[in-house]
Amino acid sequence: MPIPKPVPRPAPVPPAQPRTERGSLPKEECAPAADRVRAEQEVCPPPLPEPRPEPACGEPCTPAAPVPAARTEPEGPAPRKIEWAPVQGAGPDPYGDQLGILHSQTVGPDGPVVLQDMALHETLNGFVHEKLVERAVHVKGWGAMGRFICEHDMSAYTMLPFLQRPGCTVPTASRFSLAVSNKGTPDTSRNVRGFSTKFYTEQGVFDLLCNHLPVFSVRDAIRFPESIKAFLPAPTNNLIDPQRFWDFVARAPESTNFVTWLYSDMGTVKSLRRLRAYGVNTYVWKNKCGERRYVKYHWIPKLGAEYITAGEAEQLACQNPDCAGQDLYDAIRRGDCPCYELNVQLMEPWNAEKLPYDPLDDTKVWSESDYPLIPVGTLTLDRNPDCYREQVEKLAFSPSNLLEGAELSADKMLQGRSFIYTDAQRYRLGQDFRRSKVNGQADWRADCQAPSGIGVEACGVQERTDICRQDDFTQAGEFFRSLCPEERERLTENLAGSLAAACGEVRRTVLGYLWQADEEYGRAVAEKLR
Numbered sequence: 431m432p433i434p435k436p437v438p439r440p441a442p443v444p445p446a447q448p449r450t451e452r453g454s455l456p457k458e459e460c461a462p463a464a465d466r467v468r469a470e471q472e473v474c475p476p477p478l479p480e481p482r483p484e485p486a487c488g489e490p491c492t493p494a495a496p497v498p499a500a501r502t503e504p505e506g507p508a509p510r511k512i513e514w515a516p517v518q519g520a521g522p523d524p525y526g527d528q529l530g531i532l533h534s535q536t537v538g539p540d541g542p543v544v545l546q547d548m549a550l551h552e553t554l555n556g557f558v559h560e561k562l563v564e565r566a567v568h569v570k571g572w573g574a575m576g577r578f579i580c581e582h583d584m585s586a587y588t589m590l591p592f593l594q595r596p597g598c599t600v601p602t603a604s605r606f607s608l609a610v611s612n613k614g615t616p617d618t619s620r621n622v623r624g625f626s627t628k629f630y631t632e633q634g635v636f637d638l639l640c641n642h643l644p645v646f647s648v649r650d651a652i653r654f655p656e657s658i659k660a661f662l663p664a665p666t667n668n669l670i671d672p673q674r675f676w677d678f679v680a681r682a683p684e685s686t687n688f689v690t691w692l693y694s695d696m697g698t699v700k701s702l703r704r705l706r707a708y709g710v711n712t713y714v715w716k717n718k719c720g721e722r723r724y725v726k727y728h729w730i731p732k733l734g735a736e737y738i739t740a741g742e743a744e745q746l747a748c749q750n751p752d753c754a755g756q757d758l759y760d761a762i763r764r765g766d767c768p769c770y771e772l773n774v775q776l777m778e779p780w781n782a783e784k785l786p787y788d789p790l791d792d793t794k795v796w797s798e799s800d801y802p803l804i805p806v807g808t809l810t811l812d813r814n815p816d817c818y819r820e821q822v823e824k825l826a827f828s829p830s831n832l833l834e835g836a837e838l839s840a841d842k843m844l845q846g847r848s849f850i851y852t853d854a855q856r857y858r859l860g861q862d863f864r865r866s867k868v869n870g871q872a873d874w875r876a877d878c879q880a881p882s883g884i885g886v887e888a889c890g891v892q893e894r895t896d897i898c899r900q901d902d903f904t905q906a907g908e909f910f911r912s913l914c915p916e917e918r919e920r921l922t923e924n925l926a927g928s929l930a931a932a933c934g935e936v937r938r939t940v941l942g943y944l945w946q947a948d949e950e951y952g953r954a955v956a957e958k959l960r
């Protein structure tokens with residue numbers, strides 16, 4: 431079962447607040463957002479002690495990063511200022527318990543409430559409408575603002591404006607999330623974690639959506655709903671049913687690699703500051719000469735990646751189900767700002783034909799010895815949100831928020847993803863979702879959208895078929911053999927513990943897949959199931 435049983439959460443005990451006259455909160459709690467940001471800056475000093483190197487070329491590049499002001503910005507034209515605070519909605523809650531009114535308007539002290547009491551109506555209406563619609567997936571999340579510094583000239587490979595010269599710095603906003611979650615899912619649950627980042631450049635916004643596992647469970651977008659629903663509670667009784675998940679795996683042999691990663695220690699993480707993440711799908715980079723290469727994105731945490739065992743995950747979930755979000759927030763607050771290095775793997779499209787697997791298949795990784803990681807730059811998260819609703823929940827990421835130099839490939843999953851995010855966001859946030867300050871697209875128009883694949887030839891017969899090079903098991907076996915004996919033991923233990931709940935036929939089918947990946951793998955799980 432991918433997600434451990436929900437752990438009962440202790441009822442939150444709000445810290446005792448000294449009340450002041452008319453029930454308002456103490457003054458510092460009600461400070462305007464800008465004051466709070468200033469206070470936080472004092473606690474959280476600029477994280478990057480080194481002055482940034484001067485730009486190597488005079489090309490315009492850098493929009494002003496909002497704070498802290500102490501850093502030296504590269505020279506260039508007056509940059510567009512991206513302000514974070516105060517944002518709409520930050521500051522005192524207009525509908526909350528800080529109102530100066532304690533009583534409804536009535537006819538006499540005991541009389542009925544009058545219909546014209548707009549303060550009462552507004553207070554109640556505001557309260558019942560204040561929740562935003564949740565995301566369809568990745569519901570539980572945490573955000574942070576920061577900056578990305580390009581450290582290596584990528585102009586030979588891409589025209590992406592913020593990767594043209596070392597030193598180029600752009601402000602960013604990131605959201606971490608749990609892929610299959612509700613707001614109460616423990617942070618350490620066996621799950622896929624999302625790590626999405628917006629890069630605010632003068633030329634527009636570029637989004638990079640990553641997951642913490644390098645592969646996905648299916649390779650065709652039409653099976654995405656089926657793959658997600660396999661993890662969700664049964665519609666009959668709202669309870670997690672492992673049989674549903676394993677039924678899906680039995681129907682989708684291509685998920686064997688994903689299942690192997692998910693049930694290894696890599697499926698459980700305690701700190702977002704030590705999260706390794708992957709773009710999963712294959713994108714395209716295009717340079718000034720019009721040359722295209724396939725690209726895979728990787729985030730590598732400067733602190734090193736860290737995974738935990740199922741036992742530790744359960745223990746942490748009992749102690750504090752929100753431990754990862756808390757750890758991120760506290761670290762940034764004390765100035766211990768997490769850094770992640772962006773790396774890419776590049777592949778010449780003509781090379782793709784020679785591989786035993788399809789490089790546009792998101793159930794596969796690319797060998798890092800054949801396609802080495804190329805460092806690009808560093809992301810530093812140095813500021814907590816001061817209004818979660820406006821700055822984190824309203825973040826609207828999409829793989830199609832691309833700029834010139836970055837394109838979608840023909841990866842079938844990515845093609846399916848290309849339009850569904852903005853559809854979800856129209857529903858979740860309304861038609862004007864791009865205009866929220868945090869989405870940075872107030873001037874966006876449909877003709878601003880960077881096109882993908884102009885000039886690329888596409889011909890063939892329309893059909894509904896799987897890709898030619900399916901190769902569903904080789905990489906799962908390679909991953910199993912790359913683990914040390916203790917890690918293999920934990921993987922097979924985790925798998926057997928969950929698979930035990932599936933019916934005999936499904937068990938036999940799944941064991942067959944594991945066996946095809948690696949005989950020892952299949953045998954170890956089968957023995958533990960006896």
Ligand code: HEM
Pocket residue numbers: 564565566567568571605606607623624625626639640641646650651652654708709710711792825826827843844846847850851854855858
């Ligand atoms: C066809 C397959 C997929 C579909 C239909 C899909 C759909 C969605 C939808 C509807 C959302 C919520 C968007 C919103 O309301 O803002 C979402 C969020 C997300 N998806 Fe996907 N997804 C797919 C595959 C993937 C893959 C392969 C990745 C791997 C990187 C991924 C990464 C994410 C992340 C990180 C988020 C959270 C974004 C945030 O924090 O706001 N998705 N997806």
